[in-house]
Amino acid sequence: MNEKLSFVNPTANSPWGTYLSQVDRVVPYLGPLARWVETLKRPKRALIVDVPIEMDNGTIAHFEGYRVQHNMSRGPGKGGVRFHPDVTLEEVMALSAWMTIKTAAVNLPYGGAKGGIRVDPKKLSLQELEKVTRRYTSEIGIIIGPHTDIPAPDVNTNAQIMAWMMDTYSMNVGGTATGVVTGKPLHLGGSLGRVKATGRGVFVTGREAARRLGMDLRGARIAVQGFGNVGSVAAELFVEAGAKIVAVQDHTGTIVNTNGLDLTKLVPISRTDGVVGFKAGGDIVPNEDFWDVACDILIPAALEGQITAERAKKTTAKLVLEGANGPTVPEADDILAERGVLVVPDVICNAGGVTVSYFEWVQDFSSFFWDEDEINVRLDRIMMNALNQIWDTADKHKISLRTATYAVACERILMARQERGLYP
Numbered sequence: 001m002n003e004k005l006s007f008v009n010p011t012a013n014s015p016w017g018t019y020l021s022q023v024d025r026v027v028p029y030l031g032p033l034a035r036w037v038e039t040l041k042r043p044k045r046a047l048i049v050d051v052p053i054e055m056d057n058g059t060i061a062h063f064e065g066y067r068v069q070h071n072m073s074r075g076p077g078k079g080g081v082r083f084h085p086d087v088t089l090e091e092v093m094a095l096s097a098w099m100t101i102k103t104a105a106v107n108l109p110y111g112g113a114k115g116g117i118r119v120d121p122k123k124l125s126l127q128e129l130e131k132v133t134r135r136y137t138s139e140i141g142i143i144i145g146p147h148t149d150i151p152a153p154d155v156n157t158n159a160q161i162m163a164w165m166m167d168t169y170s171m172n173v174g175g176t177a178t179g180v181v182t183g184k185p186l187h188l189g190g191s192l193g194r195v196k197a198t199g200r201g202v203f204v205t206g207r208e209a210a211r212r213l214g215m216d217l218r219g220a221r222i223a224v225q226g227f228g229n230v231g232s233v234a235a236e237l238f239v240e241a242g243a244k245i246v247a248v249q250d251h252t253g254t255i256v257n258t259n260g261l262d263l264t265k266l267v268p269i270s271r272t273d274g275v276v277g278f279k280a281g282g283d284i285v286p287n288e289d290f291w292d293v294a295c296d297i298l299i300p301a302a303l304e305g306q307i308t309a310e311r312a313k314k315t316t317a318k319l320v321l322e323g324a325n326g327p328t329v330p331e332a333d334d335i336l337a338e339r340g341v342l343v344v345p346d347v348i349c350n351a352g353g354v355t356v357s358y359f360e361w362v363q364d365f366s367s368f369f370w371d372e373d374e375i376n377v378r379l380d381r382i383m384m385n386a387l388n389q390i391w392d393t394a395d396k397h398k399i400s401l402r403t404a405t406y407a408v409a410c411e412r413i414l415m416a417r418q419e420r421g422l423y424p
């Protein structure tokens with residue numbers, strides 16, 4: 001644990017530091033609301049929990065878990081839970097803050113929250129995974145709820161884990177509270193379209209950005225980092241639109257094919273063996289070479305801090321679509337801007353997931369479920385309206401799409417903060 005960790009003193013190059021510098025950049029565009037900006041630089045509440053479980057071999061293991069509620073000025077906290085060996089409190093703070101900005105950018109009636117457990121789920125049996133999930137849910141049960149804070153899937157968590165979370169919370173309160181988490185299985189109050197929603201949002205915003213750049217998607221070369229729920233779905237949609245996927249990287253390695261990888265084969269193989277399992281369909285290259293592959297569009301859809309200054313200098317992409325949260329460090333952002341590379345920032349680009357989470361939550365409360373067409377039409381409309389407003393703001397102030405997204409979002413958040421007033 002970093003002893004100097006506090007809300008206002010980030011560790012160097014940490015996601016929280018990246019977030020704070022993104023907030024600093026928006027201050028000149030906030031007018032009188034700038035008076036409230038400090039609100040955004042501190043999470044409202046951060047909970048650290050011990051998660052002890054009995055392992056299959058009879059030993060007792062302890063994992064550290066977190067739930068951070070960054071801001072609730074506009075509504076209940078909302079945001080995923082990730083299971084990863086590198087999760088830290090400071091990382092979860094940043095992820096929760098990006099949720100605040102994201103929900104405000106697409107104008108969903110939510111604040112921002114995030115959770116995580118420092119654990120490698122690949123090393124757990126299914127039974128151990130269930131125990132970790134249930135104990136964690138029970139521990140954070142004192143601050144989550146359908147009207148207070150609604151978790152969802154994130155890195156290494158899925159519909160089954162959401163079902164266990166919903167069940168654990170429900171058992172503890174004595175009922176069935178489907179609205180406490182989103183991203184659930186369909187027959188437990190889940191929504192059609194939720195699994196593909198984040199990747200779909202990346203595609204919808206990316207297609208619009210390409211149109212504005214005058215870039216033809218037919219034949220466009222795309223490099224994708226991260227091939228889970230976000231990267232693989234976005235890749236498939238871009239291929240349907242005529243683009244080709246020239247490089248893919250996941251936790252197993254990097255595969256390159258300048259003629260375009262065959263996704264009908266790569267996607268199923270990657271689910272069991274990772275992308276290197278598709279040796280027959282491309283060349284396996286060292287991971288750092290991913291950033292040198294000639295491409296028109298780069299989609300970081302893995303973890304934070306991947307686009308460093310050095311990588312920003314060498315990418316040949318003209319368009320970066322941030323499927324991941326926080327993939328670009330501030331120095332790299334500046335280099336990309338200087339080089340004329342357009343970045344569609346995470347807080348709008350990957351907002352499709354939380355948007356369909358919102359639809360799921362609304363459907364749970366009304367106990368009336370929509371068909372997939374209705375979900376997708378509404379999703380596309382919300383994403384396009386938000387993106388157009390952000391683009392107008394960027395043009396008006398001659399600022400990056402990231403700073404424009406923060407300007408639109410922070411105005412909504414801080415206006416709510418001001419109107420609610422301080423209590424007591």
Ligand code: GLU
Nearest residue numbers: 079080152154353354357
């Ligand atoms: N984990 C996703 C994100 O980072 C979705 C969160 C949600 O659906 O609440 O946006």
